[in-house]
Amino acid sequence: MSRTDELITGSGSAQQEMPFAIIQGQPITELPRDLYIPPDALEVILEAFEGPLDLLLYLIKRQNIDILDIPVAEITRQYMSYIELMKELQLELAAEYLVMAAMLAEIKSRMLLPWPTEAEDEEDPRAELIRRLQEYERYKQAAQRLDGLPRLERDVFPVSAEVPDKRVVKLQPTLSLNQLLEAFRDVLTLAEMFSRHHVRREPLSMRERMSAVLAQLRPDHFTAFTTLFSVEEGRAGVIVTFLAILELLRETLIEIVQNEPYGPIYVKAAA
DSSP: OOOHHHHHHOOOSSOOOOOOOOOOOEEEEEEEETTTOTTTTTOOOOOOSSHHHHHHHHHHTTTTOOHHHTHHHHHHHHHHHHHHHHTTTTTTOHHHHHHHHHHHHHHHHHSSSSSTTTSSSOOOHHHHHHHHHHHHHHHHHHHHHHSSSSSSTTBOOOOOOOOOOOOOOOOOOOHHHHHHHHHHHHHHHHTTTTOOSSSSSOOOOOOHHHHHHHOOOOOTTTTTTGGGGOOOGGHHHHHHHHHHHHHHHHHHHHEEESSSSOOOOOEOOOO
């Protein structure tokens, strides 16, 4: 028990006196007579109370007193001892502490008066004080529970992570003229399988074939290169179609792509 508690409870004389210091293993219980300590050289830090109700609740809880049956005389004595201690230490005393002291003195004086008979219905002088203490205790416990909850930036911390850019750019393989000629050679080889002798030669127009090829293509759809040829027309028809495709490519009316080297060739109309 600290010296402050001994002064409040008045039980300091019944317990062993605490030494001021221990020097070379020997406790010092009395100050040297020739030692001078200025009045303001020593500062005493007491346990802080948030108000008179907090102080009363502290005194009640420390002695395990039933809040519904408060011994007003003892609590008043301890409360006044604390007030006197604050005055001796030259601490600033709030006016609300003095108001509570007056209230305790009033309750104590009313408790000393004779109790009324059973016929008279008079409220217990401690009822208002008990009600205020119970209400204050509820709010204090609620505040302690709220303070015990996890707090952001103190107990828990938000976590954020940036997602790297995972876009994959697929480069289209370049299409050389040799690869286009090799694809055309395969078409010629297939056309030769359907070649036959005929007597009358049908005139073929490259402009008409260009229009026919464009009619088969769409800007949003790729068409296989080999499907643009009609092998039943023979070598002449295949050649005219190929020339029409080259002319359309020169005029940038179509686009020719290949997904992989030596892979299938696809054609679509320009956007």
